Amino acid sequence: MKTPRELKVTPIRNGTVIDHITANKALHVLKILNLPSQETAVTIGMNVKSSQMGAKDIVKIEGRELESAEVDKIALIAPQATINIIRDYEIVTKGKVKLLETISGIIRCANPNCITNTEEPVDSLFYVTSQEPLVVRCYFCERAMDQAEIENQFGPL
Ligand SMILES: Nc1ncnc2c1ncn2[C@@H]1O[C@H](COP(=O)(O)OP(=O)(O)OP(=O)(O)O)[C@@H](O)[C@H]1O
Ligand SMILES: [Mg+2]
Ligand SMILES: [Zn+2]
Structure with missing residues (x-):
């Protein structure tokens, strides 16, 4: 049996991690954010195992913090999503999208x-x-x- 070499995803220094996206909706989220663009590094995970959700998608965006209007749109596509703002490699804010009445x-x-x-x-x-x-x-x-x-x-x- 082969064991895999460790492959680590490069962490982002500044930007946003959108976690707990409804499985298979990462591309819809990118569409809302007008990504990928030529200059923004984006890492996408789809159908990743999650203890809370069974399967989820995750999107990591370098150099961009989301605006509240964008977060409100994401709530329509992925109502469980969490928005982690990263500064200098650390999570500085962890928020949840909110679907209003x-x-x-x-x-x-x-x-x-x-x-x-x-x-x-x-x-x-x-x-x-x-x-x-x-x-x-x-x-x-x-x-x-x-x-x-x-x-x-x-x-x-
Ligand atoms: N600098 C970074 N670059 C890339 N991804 C990061 C960075 N910091 C955190 N993350 C990712 O952000 C997500 C949330 O990180 P956290 O450490 O809060 O995990 P968690 O405890 O599983 O959070 P939660 O309770 O929201 O599930 C994880 O998917 C983590 O890999
Ligand atoms: Mg987690
Ligand atoms: Zn009408």
Whole structure:
């Protein structure tokens, strides 16, 4: 039997580790963050074993701390995700994404006739009617949207 040589993933000096991502959703998370880009080092683990989740994805991004609007989008895709901010190789903040009871402005209503799509200044607003699997309902026209419709809004992978 062969034993593997130890292969360590390079730690990041400054940046963000997004841990506990729903298995197989790492690419959706990267899509939300407009990554990979030419100058950002990204390490992705998919279907990694996790004691808490069975399987999970993990994304490590060098040189970038996430903005709260990005964290709010990630909550729609990976509601268990934890956001670890790394500075000088140490975790300085450990946060959890938060799926609120209402979602304002992040996604668009799928109904083209909805007032949020026809009247310019009206922001979208949804109630979360189910968290997992995610289902939201438009406050204005009551159109329901499921996980797949929401993911599609972030564009093709
Ligand atoms: N400098 C770093 N570079 C790359 N990854 C890092 C760095 N520091 C921590 N991590 C990663 O960040 C994640 C969270 O680290 P932590 O040490 O808090 O692990 P943990 O105790 O398993 O956390 P949790 O309780 O959130 O599961 C781990 O996946 C760890 O490998
Ligand atoms: Mg852990
Ligand atoms: Zn609507």
